[in-house]
Amino acid sequence: MAYDKFEILNSTAVPLPIENVDTDQIIPARFLKATERKGFGDNLFRDWRYNGDDTPKSDFVLNNPTYSGKILVGGKNFGSGSSREHAAWAVYDYGFRCVISSFFADIFKGNCLNIGVLPVQVSPEFAAKIFAAIEADPKTEISVNLPEQTVTLVKTGESESFDINGYKKQNMLNGFDDIDYLNNIKSEISEFAKELPL
């Protein structure tokens, strides 16, 4: 499934300065029972966001109207745990297009790139700066520039570059995915398969 192109995103951000946010928190297993990719945003951070009786927990950041935006800023080791792509779907479906953290778990990061959420890894120092800026002013604007591979605090101009491989960058810029690429080289794959030992 192709997704919207990603070039430059200017947005306020939602801060979640907790380390090791695992995929069971992002979307608990009991909400993985759909057979279509629909509605996962409703259950994003379900058990941090809602009480057992489905009333919102007022102290959780997604329930705080002060914070909003298309960027989620998480603590270190964001997305650890399960391979469930539903976690990335939930982030996307809720309305985030970018997650910033000082460290990502591998599979979550890969899943994000495959569905059009840009994972931006920054230094711990810059992550701390972003959290501090949002704390000082919840309307802090952040600019994520994919062509230039930079993330910038708009007000102060403080900026840092981030890594992404050239192939994935082109995919994100064009809204392509790996499936398109692989479907185009099927005959090459079938030839290769003939030579394998197993």
Next chain:
Amino acid sequence: MSTKKTLFDKVWDSHVVKHVEDGPDVLFIDRHLVHEVTSPVAFLGIKNRKSGVLFPNKTFATADHNTPTINQHLPVADPLSANQLKALEENAKEYGISHWGLGHEKNGIVHVVGPEYGITQPGATIVCGDSHTSTHGAFGAIAFGIGTSEVEMVLSTQCIMQPKPKKMRINVEGELNFGVTPKDVALYIISQLTTSGATGYFVEYAGDVFENMTMEGRMTVCNLSIEMGARGGMIAPDEKTFEYVKGREFTPTGAAWDKAMAYWKTLKTDKGAEFDKELTFSASDIEPMITYGTNPGMGMGISKSIPNAEDLEGGVATYKKSLGYMAFNEGEDMIGKPIDFVFIGSCTNGRIEDFRAFTSIVKGRKKADNVTAWLVPGSHKVESAIKEEGLLDILTEAGFELREPGCSACLAMNDDKVPAGKLAVSTSNRNFEGRQGPGSRTLLASPLVAAAAAVTGKVTDPRELMKELA
């Protein structure tokens, strides 16, 4: 550049269809395992793109994540779970994929049945939409979890696109102490590395401890590789591996076996091959482990007390939040804490050796009255062995019941949910907040520690009970 290759290099490099410039490798996948939860959207994708399944005989489907563990002969009560199971069955049928659904004699947890039927083989690349696919690395395979987009890629092209990870070797040398199991070895390593210590790496386990370990023990260790952030972990195949694989349903025979063996015997790290990182631990430092927090890295020897935040690396706020969730305090002992639930099962510890270990401690004792125990075999094959070996009689005598196979309370997608606030000793793989049910509190441990808790009703050092037996 050195021509010496690691085990990982050998398997990875031989499966690269092509390298994309400034991008990932196109990696060919030998074996694809699918289950009901992470596959439906992938099948929708191949329908929408009209791409079909390129090699249906390389994909194997089993139902495990949301299945009930009692009354499996009855229709599944939860309509959403039933719908997913039906979707898997229909998709498998439509595309000619083998399907071991609920009630099938070969049904069980995907990472338990793969090895049982010889689908898992040395030198193979194996993926599944489940992070504990790393289990199959025990055979010298490259095995790891993938997302649903990648499940679709494998269905339609038998390939995924991934950059080659860095390589780490973890050696554990010496002999394990009394009462220390493969689960303890893994929990110990994770406690030393943290849950992100191996992120970006693929791990090879080496040294005396893994050489001496049974195949099932190796599966437990490789299973938990993901819990330190590693994509996967693997162990070089040896005579034990070949002996295990031989004669299983999907194992090659005759000339194909000879050819496979010739290949498999080359699967070891060359002397002098380089790793990006190498760590060595001493087996004598490891005691039976237990976790006290909300990630698998928050573990310690069972006789120790909960560390103070100031003595640890990492954020104090996150650590205190975690202990707050568990309702534990810094400096407390784990031993003696009353528990409510015991779960033995999962792709980590749901095999016959795990049930033998559990039974060895409960034999001649009784389940504690305050404990609800869920004993869930990893597959029908494990279930049969429990009965045939007489373990079931011992368990029944001690007041335990055996359930039917599935992932069960490891992730609590079915009805096997630990209620809010209750404390469970679990042989599974994750102690995340709410993992075993909303508000549940999980202590990860070995089958021996689980058994000791089940009969005493509290966290107990299993060595105390084992001494009495000896």
